[in-house]
Amino acid sequence: MKIAAIIPVKTFSNAKTRLDLSPLQIEDLCKVMLEEILYTMSISPQIEKSILVTREEKAIEIGKKFNTITIIDEKEESVNGAVALADKYLLENNFDASIVFPQDIPYIKTQDIDFMLNYKAPPNFVIVVPSRRFDGTNALARMPIDLMETHYDEDSYKIHMNTAKEYTRNVAMVFVKRIMWDVDNIEDLEFLLEQNEKPQIAEKIKKILGTN
Numbered sequence: 001m002k003i004a005a006i007i008p009v010k011t012f013s014n015a016k017t018r019l020d021l022s023p024l025q026i027e028d029l030c031k032v033m034l035e036e037i038l039y040t041m042s043i044s045p046q047i048e049k050s051i052l053v054t055r056e057e058k059a060i061e062i063g064k065k066f067n068t069i070t071i072i073d074e075k076e077e078s079v080n081g082a083v084a085l086a087d088k089y090l091l092e093n094n095f096d097a098s099i100v101f102p103q104d105i106p107y108i109k110t111q112d113i114d115f116m117l118n119y120k121a122p123p124n125f126v127i128v129v130p131s132r133r134f135d136g137t138n139a140l141a142r143m144p145i146d147l148m149e150t151h152y153d154e155d156s157y158k159i160h161m162n163t164a165k166e167y168t169r170n171v172a173m174v175f176v177k178r179i180m181w182d183v184d185n186i187e188d189l190e191f192l193l194e195q196n197e198k199p200q201i202a203e204k205i206k207k208i209l210g211t212n
Contacts, residue, residue: 002048005041006100008082009054018185028208036106038066044110053082079152097143104183107197112176119172126164130157132180
């Protein structure tokens with residue numbers, strides 16, 4: 001089964017506006033998080049290829065380190081639009097399934113992907129991992145890739161669950177803590193730094209924040 005990871009990435013200057021950090025701090029944080037998630041995808045035995053959807057030049061450069069496929073999102077209108085671009089590429093290149101991840105879950109590990117995919121049930125399935133606050137979707141696996149459109153933004157995990165049930169009985173909501181830990185505000189960053197999961201990433205984040 002050919003599974004791709006789809007990672008939409010906003011232009012860094014437009015990202016993480018709720019963090020109340022300087023533009024340089026936000027850029028450095030985005031770089032650290034993106035590099036870590038792409039590294040994790042690159043060593044996962046489950047992931048055939050990572051698809052980066054962005055127009056951010058610095059993200060594209062990071063993607064090259066990990067042999068990602070980059071799709072340029074000139075409009076950058078929405079996450080849904082970015083995923084649709086990736087879906088088109090994956091369908092044209094005969095991938096069987098995809099998992100959409102945000103870039104801001106730097107503590108994800110390969111075993112988290114393995115655990116999540118234990119719930120797959122071909123020939124069609126949807127797996128949803130919600131965010132820590134249950135107000136978003138931090139992983140969305142779909143087989144086939146065009147089984148359903150994505151519905152990111154308000155309460156997306158509920159909409160994804162309800163929409164998926166219209167197309168398949170094989171729908172699972174899975175709780176994977178390190179995937180659920182995303183970074184939307186400074187409290188999220190502080191929470192992340194309290195977790196003893198990836199000390200080397202925590203040190204990089206502390207250095208950016210000037211707290212180490």
